[in-house]
Amino acid sequence: MPDSIDSVARLRQRALWTRRAVLAGLALALVAGHALWPEAVPLTHGLSLALGFGLAMWWRRRPDRVRIGRTHRTTEVVVQDISTLRQAFAVLKQQVSATITTSETAVMSMMERMNRVHYRALDLRTRVVAAVERSHSLSADSLSRAGEHGVAIDSLAVHQQRFEEARKQNQDRVRAVADQVRQLMPLAALIADISRQTNLLAINASIEAARAGREGAGFKVVAAEVRRLSTQTTEAARQISEGITAAAQTIDEQVNAASQIDEDSSAHQLSEIAQHIQTMSATLSDVVPYLSELSTNMDTGMTEVTTDIIDTLGDMQFQDINRQLLEQINHALSSLSDHFSQLYHLIDGEAPPPPVMLEELLSLWTQNYVMHSQRRAHAQALGQSIPEPEVVRVPDAAAANSAADDQEARGLTLATSHGPRIELF
Amino acid sequence: MKTILVVDDSVTMRKSIQMSLELSGFQVTLAADGAEALEKLQAGLRPDMLLTDIMMPRMDGLSLIREARKLLRFTPIVALTTQGQREMRDRAKLAGATAWMIKPVGGLELARILAEHLGVVLPEPGQAPGPTPNAG
Numbered sequence: 421m422p423d424s425i426d427s428v429a430r431l432r433q434r435a436l437w438t439r440r441a442v443l444a445g446l447a448l449a450l451v452a453g454h455a456l457w458p459e460a461v462p463l464t465h466g467l468s469l470a471l472g473f474g475l476a477m478w479w480r481r482r483p484d485r486v487r488i489g490r491t492h493r494t495t496e497v498v499v500q501d502i503s504t505l506r507q508a509f510a511v512l513k514q515q516v517s518a519t520i521t522t523s524e525t526a527v528m529s530m531m532e533r534m535n536r537v538h539y540r541a542l543d544l545r546t547r548v549v550a551a552v553e554r555s556h557s558l559s560a561d562s563l564s565r566a567g568e569h570g571v572a573i574d575s576l577a578v579h580q581q582r583f584e585e586a587r588k589q590n591q592d593r594v595r596a597v598a599d600q601v602r603q604l605m606p607l608a609a610l611i612a613d614i615s616r617q618t619n620l621l622a623i624n625a626s627i628e629a630a631r632a633g634r635e636g637a638g639f640k641v642v643a644a645e646v647r648r649l650s651t652q653t654t655e656a657a658r659q660i661s662e663g664i665t666a667a668a669q670t671i672d673e674q675v676n677a678a679s680q681i682d683e684d685s686s687a688h689q690l691s692e693i694a695q696h697i698q699t700m701s702a703t704l705s706d707v708v709p710y711l712s713e714l715s716t717n718m719d720t721g722m723t724e725v726t727t728d729i730i731d732t733l734g735d736m737q738f739q740d741i742n743r744q745l746l747e748q749i750n751h752a753l754s755s756l757s758d759h760f761s762q763l764y765h766l767i768d769g770e771a772p773p774p775p776v777m778l779e780e781l782l783s784l785w786t787q788n789y790v791m792h793s794q795r796r797a798h799a800q801a802l803g804q805s806i807p808e809p810e811v812v813r814v815p816d817a818a819a820a821n822s823a824a825d826d827q828e829a830r831g832l833t834l835a836t837s838h839g840p841r842i843e844l845f
Numbered sequence: 846m847k848t849i850l851v852v853d854d855s856v857t858m859r860k861s862i863q864m865s866l867e868l869s870g871f872q873v874t875l876a877a878d879g880a881e882a883l884e885k886l887q888a889g890l891r892p893d894m895l896l897t898d899i900m901m902p903r904m905d906g907l908s909l910i911r912e913a914r915k916l917l918r919f920t921p922i923v924a925l926t927t928q929g930q931r932e933m934r935d936r937a938k939l940a941g942a943t944a945w946m947i948k949p950v951g952g953l954e955l956a957r958i959l960a961e962h963l964g965v966v967l968p969e970p971g972q973a974p975g976p977t978p979n980a981g
Contacts, residue, residue, distance in 0.1 A: 527857045535864055535976060542971070722971035726868055727953060730970060733865045734952030740855040741948060744900075744927055790927045841929075842958060843945045845938045 443469070495767070502764045509757035516750050520743050527739040534729050545722045552715045559704045559711070566701040573694040580687045591675050598671035601664055608661040615653035622647035744790065752785050847963055848872045850892035852882040852909060853925075854901040858948075862896070862925075863976060865952035870973040871959070879904025879912075886916050894963055899926040899933065907933075907940055914941030921962050925950065 447469040453461035625643030629636035759781060765771035776784070782802070789795050792807075799806045849871050853859050856877075863873045874892060876882035880903040882895070895913055899906035910922050923944040924937050934945050944962060946955075953970070960967045 524855075524857055528860060531857070531860050531864060538868065545971075719971070723969050724971075726971035730865045730868050730952035730956070732952070733861045733868075734949060734955060736861045737858060737949035740853075740858045740861075741927055743855060743857075790929075841947045842950065843934065844962065845943050845945070 443472070499764065499767055502760050502767070505760045506757050509753045509760075513750050513753050516746050516753070520746050523739055523742065527736050531733060531736060534732060538726060538729050541722060541725050545718050548718050549715055552711045552718075555711050556708065559708050563701055563704050563708075566697050566704065570694060570697050570701070573690055573697060577687060577690045577694065580690055584687055587678065591678050594671055595675055598668045598675070601671070602668045604664050605661060608657050608664060611660065612654055612657035615650045615657055618653065619647055619650035622650055741791070745794065748785075748788050748794075751788070755781055755785075846870065846872045847893040847965055848874060849894045849896055849959065850874045850876065850882060850885065850890065852876045852879060852895070852897040852901070852906070854878050854898060858898065861952075862955070866956055866959070867976045868970065868973055869953070869956035869960075870968045871956070878902055879906060879909030882909055883912050886913055891917070891920075893920065894959060895920060895922045896925055896959070897922070899924055899928050899937070907936055910937055910940040910942050923959070923962065925955075 450461060450469055451463070451467075454463045622643045625646065626640055629640035629643055632639065759774050759776070759778060762771060762774035766773050782798075786795065786798060789798070795807050798804075849866055851859060851862050851866070851873055852875075853862070854877055859875050859877070863875060866873050874885065874890065876885055878901040879897070882897065883904060895910075895917065897906045897909055901909075904912075906924055906926065910924070913920075913922060921943045922941055923946060924942050925946045925948060927948050929947050937945060944958075946958070950958070956967060
């Protein structure tokens with residue numbers, strides 16, 4: 421089709437220039453004839469012919485607008501729309517460029533955010549690891565101290581046990597003393613009995629002294645004195661008895677009080693403290709492996725987070741591929757714009773037909789396609805059969821294969837692979 | 846720490862590769878096209894690897910590979926591009942490239958392949974500090 425249009429245009433151009441050459445040659449011949457034979461060949465003939473040629477040239481330079489449709493109005497509408505198409509393509513190109521810029525900005529922002537996420541995670545891990553190490557150190561220190569405290573408590577318990585034994589021995593001794601004191605009570609009674617008998621004896625002596633009369637006066641004084649002594653002795657015996665009772669009672673009270681203390685003995689409390697220390701040590705022993713596990717989990721989590729971030733960054737390379745796809749669309753829009761500009765000039769008669777017809781231009785676009793999705797979209801739009809994706813496998817690289825599977829799943833299979841995706845030369 | 850000179854005209858590609866590689870334990874220097882990369886090499890930059898796109902303004906990847914090979918005789922030069930044509934690969938190989946990779950190459954996959962190509966062992970992900978984030 422383009423060849424036929426080109427050949428018709430070329431034939432029209434050749435015929436035009438042939439006519440121009442004949443007319444110019446004739447005008448020159450008339451002017452030359454007038455110079456040689458002025459009478460036979462008037463100058464006006466040559467000048468008229470030259471003027472006619474000039475007018476013809478001017479006329480041919482005027483746009484020879486191709487008529488489209490049945491009326492000039494149709495031609496005007498088509499020409500006007502084709503002339504506006506360049507602006508329409510410019511708008512579309514601008515929109516595509518804006519889309520590239522927007523996606524680029526968004527991807528950059530996402531990458532920066534991921535970077536910050538990584539830094540915060542790294543900072544958090546550093547803090548947790550430091551806290552774990554500190555806790556580890558504190559736990560070890562506490563365990564050591566707990567051990568020392570345990571030993572001290574054990575030592576205290578031994579001392580307390582000995583003290584308790586000594587105290588009980590003392591209590592027993594005190595009880596023995598109390599018993600000994602109580603054993604003095606019969607002596608007081610004996611003194612009181614002696615006193616009473618002495619009193620009776622003094623009374624009898626007084627009676628006998630009274631009988632003796634004057635001779636018994638001295639004896640009477642002695643008997644009175646003995647009786648007074650007897651009374652004092654009775655009083656002393658009573659006081660001794662009361663003193664013994666009070667002393668024994670006081671000793672009993674002290675011993676009973678000491679026995680009461682025995683029930684809440686320090687040894688018992690020490691035993692409880694030792695038990696608490698053992699419990700604390702056991703708890704701390706449980707904490708140490710937990711802290712180690714926490715540290716390991718933190719490292720594992722950090723590795724997973726970083727792996728995900730790195731892989732996501734790799735996925736963001738698709739923005740660059742999309743950018744290239746959009747740039748190809750921009751390029752296609754430019755070629756369409758140029759094509760319609762050429763059509764516009766063709767209709768206006770100012771230029772030959774475009775060097776490439778639109779159908780050929782469409783097929784030229786496929787040469788730049790990188791993705792299978794591009795080829796598929798192209799074929800679908802034109803109602804052609806959809807080409808099979810050309811997936812290239814790397815025989816000994818499982819990772820590369822899985823990556824190729826990923827791409828296939830996302831419809832981003834490469835369209836023009838002519839070798840492995842990753843090739844070490 | 847191995848240094849990789851990354852050359853790509855796409856700012857998102859540069860950033861994506863930079864972050865992926867730095868998080869994987871590499872040090873990264875960036876250039877926006879072949880001409881800028883060549884200027885850096887001529888100024889004395891000696892990376893352990895050159896990773897370059899092919900289609901770029903000012904100086905394309907093939908020209909960069911050709912010129913860089915004169916300065917970096919034994920340094921691995923890897924092309925990372927959307928182009929897959931055999932003819933283009935052959936030209937790159939002839940110019941001095943040592944590997945050809947077609948985008949997209951996942952972040953960890955890219956780091957592992959480059960590490961293997963360089964003969965280095967990478968730390969576990971999450972151990973490297975990564976790039977410094979911008980404020981905000």
